[in-house]
Amino acid sequence: MDVHDGFVSDTSARLLQLLSMLQTPRDWPGSELAERLGVSPRTIRRDIDRLRELGYPVQGTMGPVGGYRLAAGKAMPPLLLDDDEAVAIAVGLRTAASHPVEGIEEASVRALAKLEQVLPSRLRHRVGALGAATVSMLTGSEPNLDPQDLVVLAGAAANRERLRFSYRAGDGTPTRRLAEPYRLVAAGRRWYLLAYDNDRDDWRIFRADRISEPRATGVRVPPRVPPEQDAAAFITSKLYSLAPTYEVVATLGLPAEQVRQRLGAAAGEVEVIDQHSCRLRGSADTLEWLASRLLMLGCEFDVHEPPELVEYLRALGGRATRAAGDV
Amino acid sequence: MDVHDGFVSDTSARLLQLLSMLQTPRDWPGSELAERLGVSPRTIRRDIDRLRELGYPVQGTMGPVGGYRLAAGKAMPPLLLDDDEAVAIAVGLRTAASHPVEGIEEASVRALAKLEQVLPSRLRHRVGALGAATVSMLTGSEPNLDPQDLVVLAGAAANRERLRFSYRAGDGTPTRRLAEPYRLVAAGRRWYLLAYDNDRDDWRIFRADRISEPRATGVRVPPRVPPEQDAAAFITSKLYSLAPTYEVVATLGLPAEQVRQRLGAAAGEVEVIDQHSCRLRGSADTLEWLASRLLMLGCEFDVHEPPELVEYLRALGGRATRAAGDV
DNA sequence: CTATGTAGGCCAGTTTTCGTCCTATATGGA
DNA sequence: TCCATATAGGACGAAAACTGGCCTACATAG
Secondary structure, three states: OOOOOOOOOOHHHHHHHHHHHHOOOOOEOHHHHHHHHOOOHHHHHHHHHHHHHOOOOEEEEOOOOOEEEEOOOOOOOOEOOOHHHHHHHHHHHHHHHHOOOOOOHHHHHHHHHHHHHHOOHHHHHHHHHHHHHHHOOOOOOOOOOOHHHHHHHHHHHHHOEEEEEEEEOOOOOEEEEEEEEEEEEEEOOEEEEEEEEOOOOEEEEEEHHHEEEEEEEEEEOOOOOOOOOOHHHHHHHHHHHHOOOEEEEEEEOOOHHHHHHHHOHHHOEEEEOOOOOEEEEEEEOOHHHHHHHHHHOOOOEEEEEOHHHHHHHHHHHHHHHHHOOOO | OOOOOOOOOOHHHHHHHHHHHHOOOOOEOHHHHHHHHOOOHHHHHHHHHHHHHOOOOEEEEOOOOOEEEEOOOOOOOOEOOOHHHHHHHHHHHHHHHHOOOOOOHHHHHHHHHHHHHHOOHHHHHHHHHHHHHHHHHHHOOOOOOOHHHHHHHHHHHHHOEEEEEEEEOOOOOEEEEEEEEEEEEEEOOEEEEEEEEOOOOEEEEEEHHHEEEEEEEEEEOOOOOOOOOOHHHHHHHHHHHHOOOEEEEEEEOOOHHHHHHHHOHHHOEEEEEEOOEEEEEEEEOOHHHHHHHHHHOOOOEEEEEOHHHHHHHHHHHHHHHHHOOOO
16 A cells, blocks of 8 residues: 655645545545545545546445445546556466467557556566566467567557568568668467558568567657558458468367367357267467367367478477487 | 546546556557546646555656656556456456466466456456356256356455355265355366364364355454465375376377477377377366367377276267268 | 445535746757 | 647636534434
8 A cells, every 4th residue: 555645735735645545446435534534524524426427436334344445437546556566467477478368469468568558677577577478478489579679669650650670581581671660460379460560661561579679769750541441441451461361270189069179169160060079160360379269179180281390399299209208 | 448537537537548548559648648537737747656655567658749657667567457357357267267277376366356246247257158158168968067156265364254064076966065164175177165164073074065055244354274284285195085196108299399289288298109199198177178288289190098088088089070970 | 124335415615726926947949 | 940739837816615613404223
């Protein structure tokens, strides 16, 4: 709990502290709130009213064991976090940004940008240290994508700031770029930046994990007209040339229902074969990801497509068997 | 952006909206803020002053391209999230709670509890749907732990509320329990609840993933004296009888430096053998976790200890090889 | 039934807040 | 170099809000 109690007896400051206390999962008697905030109980009751008028439903239970606490309303109240909680959220969002969850990719980065913008520097160190240990976990041999860079890209896109960064192409040669970012989008577990390349004088799509050292120049540019009215159309039209996706077909030795439950509905289509097996059709963008999910099911399975996955599984199986070879 | 502009011309409400806008990663000219909030520019400047006095450093840049934005200060300002961002944070925290990051386990659950307490119900559905797809990913065959239950446990512990839940013992038989939770702690990727069992009249440690349907009774009980002055001591003394941990010894065909970088420093001790290989000693609590991390390295390796891991790798290797067998 | 908690009306005195002036200063671009 | 535009902030009067101290009503646990 914040212990910078006492003065700054501003009404607004008191309301914020009140919100902070009420977000704790416990009941606060009005008398205790009054004492801690240094005002009369009557004022506390008025403050509670104020919060309610602002749309934050403070739930008050009567009787000797009663008290106030903040309940769920129709709008999100401002979250008042202590240091540890802020770090925990930042770490969680960084991993979420590295392994985006379908449907909330952009929101994750927006939230991370919002948080990192105001995160005290002493906490930033902790986030970096903790994040480093977890980020490279599922990426396997993928080049690791720094969430911090993502935040810079998203910020520049939102702020219409010109951006300078170095980009290494598919063959590994790095180039220095100057561009006006338009949007940062996620497609199939990868991040792409749609931007107007000032050197090439044309629109380009950059893979975020090939961008390094992005720096916002601070120069704001007027919003440029995207190549097509709908940016999403342009992206999807060009994306498949950039994103190698694998179409999977496999037979699994597990009831269809269990597979759906374990893989989640987003995994693809699951057809029932018989009581003990099913067929899975889906798509993914990295072999490591695919192989990991299939093996984690713990059941027997046959992979029919794609051949790359078969090859990868053969190699992985060999490594595992050899690792278990000489005890 | 929130578009419930206009009235509710309360000073506090305006300050909150101002904070909300300033957290966006862009610059806001004072004139635009004044227009949106329906007050004069002078009032905006005064509000900015107020925020600064509250400890939130608003950074203002002069000149024709200037504007205000919230910078990182020494304390966390209240986070004002829109719906999508709140959902993204909740999803991130749920996965973080299921796979706790060392050092911030409790903070993750505290933050999640704080957020879920005030999360509007319409967003709660989305969180549930999105979370279900990701939670069961790394757990493998582990019984999945509902983050929602964790929140209830943490809340009850913080609020000193008596708790009713059903607990299934190691042999699978479920029992109904009534207990006074003391603390929720994480140890090695698992959650444990230290509580006073009212039926048994003694202190017990419950594994959180074996608890189902926890319900806070709403009855607050006076804080009970923990069995030893330091709860952590009691827990660690009893924990190892509950938590099966595996001590790993393996030889990896990868330079020690790369292993440290890829696995993170927390993975264990890495000894240099020669330029191309190293020896890893560490501990983990699930075989799936161990095997996955080792295989994701993509290098050849030999597992010396424990025998269970060898056996698991042999089985997994067999499955992978068979899956790749008939193309 | 009683103690304890929330809920809220009323009133007077005080404080804060707001808008409209004003000037000073820093910055980017023509 | 000069100008337009931005932040930064002082002074003042009118208006609005806030606060504390009363009061009563009502719900709940023991």
